[in-house]
Amino acid sequence: MSSCPHGNKDCAEEKKKEAAPSNGCSHHGGGDKDKKDPDRNFDWKGEEGEEFAHTSPTDQKGTDDDWMYVHGVTATDIVTDLLKAVEKEGEVKRREMVVLDIGCANGGVLNVFENLGVRADNLHGVDFNPAAVEENAKAHPQYKVKLVSGTDYEVDATPTVVFHSGVMCQVEPEKREDFMGKIKKLAPAFYSFVEAENIDAGEEAASGEMMGKHFSTPMPELVKKHLPDAKRVFERRIDHPEGEMKEHWVKECNVECFRLCVYKM
Numbered sequence: 102m103s104s105c106p107h108g109n110k111d112c113a114e115e116k117k118k119e120a121a122p123s124n125g126c127s128h129h130g131g132g133d134k135d136k137k138d139p140d141r142n143f144d145w146k147g148e149e150g151e152e153f154a155h156t157s158p159t160d161q162k163g164t165d166d167d168w169m170y171v172h173g174v175t176a177t178d179i180v181t182d183l184l185k186a187v188e189k190e191g192e193v194k195r196r197e198m199v200v201l202d203i204g205c206a207n208g209g210v211l212n213v214f215e216n217l218g219v220r221a222d223n224l225h226g227v228d229f230n231p232a233a234v235e236e237n238a239k240a241h242p243q244y245k246v247k248l249v250s251g252t253d254y255e256v257d258a259t260p261t262v263v264f265h266s267g268v269m270c271q272v273e274p275e276k277r278e279d280f281m282g283k284i285k286k287l288a289p290a291f292y293s294f295v296e297a298e299n300i301d302a303g304e305e306a307a308s309g310e311m312m313g314k315h316f317s318t319p320m321p322e323l324v325k326k327h328l329p330d331a332k333r334v335f336e337r338r339i340d341h342p343e344g345e346m347k348e349h350w351v352k353e354c355n356v357e358c359f360r361l362c363v364y365k366m
């Protein structure tokens with residue numbers, strides 16, 4: 102993939118070789134660039150983002166392979182749980198759901214939603230990486246994917262579900278009020294995410310030593326603070342697979358686990 106900050110295969114291989122990563126992995130740093138400017142954010146909108154886009158999957162199969170490596174579970178497995186929870190709690194069939202994926206990258210997860218029964222023309226995505234939006238448009242012209250700056254996440258329908266995965270660790274703490282406020286404004290029936298459930302992102306991540314800064318993701322606190330009326334209706338703990346990825350998450354990033362959460366708004 103390269104959906105790091107979920108980590109990624111290429112990146113892990115690169116790491117083994119003790120070389121700088123050649124793609125968008127924002128956790129496994131290396132290279133002089135980082136050291137020169139350890140406080141910078143990962144450059145999603147520039148060259149790094151372009152490389153990320155050119156090595157990321159656009160389809161269900163590639164996305165499942167990535168997620169299996171990184172999370173020990175496929176995106177299909179996780180999105181299946183999400184859709185079932187929304188169907189049950191919202192009494193809405195997936196054929197009728199409108200989904201917005203914030204930080205949808207190349208559309209691999211949107212493709213999972215489609216293959217699990219959500220109509221392609223009800224799939225919306227936003228991302229601020231122009232190369233990823235381009236890849237997405239090439240692979241899935243039927244999805245409504247928009248290049249955004251800031252939090253202009255508007256879509257031309259009220260979403261049933263707003264979803265994000267691997268995004269919150271890149272949203273600076275001072276911008277989170279805006280980010281969560283935007284979710285509230287979109288007025289979705291459900292809000293759902295797959296994010297790290299950690300209290301702090303670890304020293305290396307916080308200092309930018311891992312190629313771009315990452316920020317702590319106290320998701321439950323954020324939801325409580327910014328979306329006080331949201332009620333958690335489903336959660337699934339996602340434990341790291343044994344091996345290299347576990348070492349990476351626990352030792353380098355202080356991330357104990359990931360979690361799928363579904364909130365009714």
Ligand SMILES: C[S@@+](CC[C@H](N)C(=O)[O-])C[C@H]1O[C@@H](n2cnc3c(N)ncnc32)[C@H](O)[C@@H]1O
Pocket residue numbers: 104105106107145150203204205206207209210227228229230233249251265266267268271272
């Ligand atoms: C690590 S990738 C995750 C991709 C995908 N969601 C997944 O889980 O496989 C993060 C993506 O989110 C985008 N992104 C990060 N922060 C964002 C924000 N505040 N608004 C929109 N897109 C964002 C990046 O450009 C990148 O494509």
